[in-house]
Amino acid sequence: MDVPFLDLKAQYKTIKVEIDAAIQEVINRTAFAGGSFVQKFEEEFAAYCQCKYAVGVSSGTCALWLSLLGRNIGKNDEVITVPNTFIATVEAISLCGAKPVLVDIDEATYNLNPALLESAITSKTKAIIPVHLFGQMANMDAIMEIARKNNLLIIEDACQAHGAEYKGKKAGSFGEAGCYSFYPGKNLGAYGEAGAVVTNNEELAIKLRILRDHGQTKKYYHDMIGWNARMDGLQAAVLSVKLKYLDSWNQARKSHAKMYSQLLQNTDSIITPFEADYCEHVYHVYAIRSGERDSLMEHLNQRGISCGIHYPITIPQSAAYKTMITEQNCFPIAESCSRSILSLPMYAELTEQQIEYVTQNIIEYLSTQKTLS
Numbered sequence: 311m312d313v314p315f316l317d318l319k320a321q322y323k324t325i326k327v328e329i330d331a332a333i334q335e336v337i338n339r340t341a342f343a344g345g346s347f348v349q350k351f352e353e354e355f356a357a358y359c360q361c362k363y364a365v366g367v368s369s370g371t372c373a374l375w376l377s378l379l380g381r382n383i384g385k386n387d388e389v390i391t392v393p394n395t396f397i398a399t400v401e402a403i404s405l406c407g408a409k410p411v412l413v414d415i416d417e418a419t420y421n422l423n424p425a426l427l428e429s430a431i432t433s434k435t436k437a438i439i440p441v442h443l444f445g446q447m448a449n450m451d452a453i454m455e456i457a458r459k460n461n462l463l464i465i466e467d468a469c470q471a472h473g474a475e476y477k478g479k480k481a482g483s484f485g486e487a488g489c490y491s492f493y494p495g496k497n498l499g500a501y502g503e504a505g506a507v508v509t510n511n512e513e514l515a516i517k518l519r520i521l522r523d524h525g526q527t528k529k530y531y532h533d534m535i536g537w538n539a540r541m542d543g544l545q546a547a548v549l550s551v552k553l554k555y556l557d558s559w560n561q562a563r564k565s566h567a568k569m570y571s572q573l574l575q576n577t578d579s580i581i582t583p584f585e586a587d588y589c590e591h592v593y594h595v596y597a598i599r600s601g602e603r604d605s606l607m608e609h610l611n612q613r614g615i616s617c618g619i620h621y622p623i624t625i626p627q628s629a630a631y632k633t634m635i636t637e638q639n640c641f642p643i644a645e646s647c648s649r650s651i652l653s654l655p656m657y658a659e660l661t662e663q664q665i666e667y668v669t670q671n672i673i674e675y676l677s678t679q680k681t682l683s
């Protein structure tokens with residue numbers, strides 16, 4: 311049996327008629343860059359995220375970068391985030407000229423550990439970017455409280471958290487801005503590159519619309535230096551179709567996760583995901599931990615099961631950021647997780663047989679290891 315890590319074709323088959331018609335309509339109306347399809351999706355997505363505004367942009371990376379620029383974060387400023395994120399979070403901070411400052415994570419949730427936040431705050435700190443990793447939100451009560459006390463902005467990296475909630479409130483609706491990616495493999499994925507910023511701050515929403523369009527308020531009259539970061543019409547039309555199914559897809563992911571965890575519950579050397587009861591975890595990634603991660607992954611690969619590692623190294627361990635590591639600046643929890651973490655196949659169309667096949671092979675691997683030792 312083959313179990314791919316992700317199967318975007320299986321999803322397309324279930325919505326082909328609607329998607330094909332939506333794409334054809336964009337072509338008929340030649341609404342390719344920005345335009346009415348983008349505006350429609352922005353309204354739908356803002357409402358979905360319990361926010362007043364959504365600004366469609368060209369990627370999640372641009373959403374993060376423009377949010378920081380939009381609040382004038384730049385040279386001599388510091389922005390706090392985590393070492394175990396996709397590099398885009400940290401790149402956005404660097405590209406606007408600010409300095410990324412990292413704090414280690416909580417070992418149970420893999421999210422920012424609020425207990426370590428205050429010691430990372432200096433007079434230069436302007437913002438905190440909590441990353442809602444794998445589809446579970448960070449501890450927002452504690453983070454918001456520290457941000458309020460220290461007068462810091464919260465910009466949420468919700469690129470893996472479409473539909474995730476913390477105490478009934480949607481990802482992206484807590485802080486100044488919430489940044490989303492619609493990269494094809496995300497829970498809500500475009501058929502190309504796209505992203506969005508959600509916010510309740512009207513002034514910021516207006517500024518982001520200007521920044522994403524070369525800083526112009528009127529064609530060829532540029533009020534500030536911006537960028538070409540517009541969302542394209544085809545992506546918006548695809549996303550409008552797919553948004554209607556997001557909750558049911560997330561529900562399927564949750565039930566797959568439950569099945570994985572149940573089938574793996576008697577394996578004492580495997581750590582399954584911890585789910586905080588006040589969080590709606592949307593399982594962008596279902597990650598287990600194993601002390602023998604690499605050989606377990608090899609075993610699964612040989613049996614037709616594809617896995618992922620999110621992420622094999624921390625940000626300061628990458629060549630791009632290696633100067634960040636100093637003696638006071640090491641991240642034992644994030645580093646240890648990066649050595650043991652393994653993402654199993656996860657998408658709404660995954661079948662029970664496939665999940666059973668994956669867990670049987672994990673259990674088989676563990677029993678052969680036991681016999682060897």
Ligand SMILES: *Cc1c(COP(=O)(O)O)cnc(C)c1O
Pocket residue numbers: 369370371372395396398399441467469470490491492493504505
């Ligand atoms: C995917 C992702 C991004 C970047 O999104 P793109 O659309 O690929 O630019 C940023 N942060 C996190 C945590 C992500 O998973």
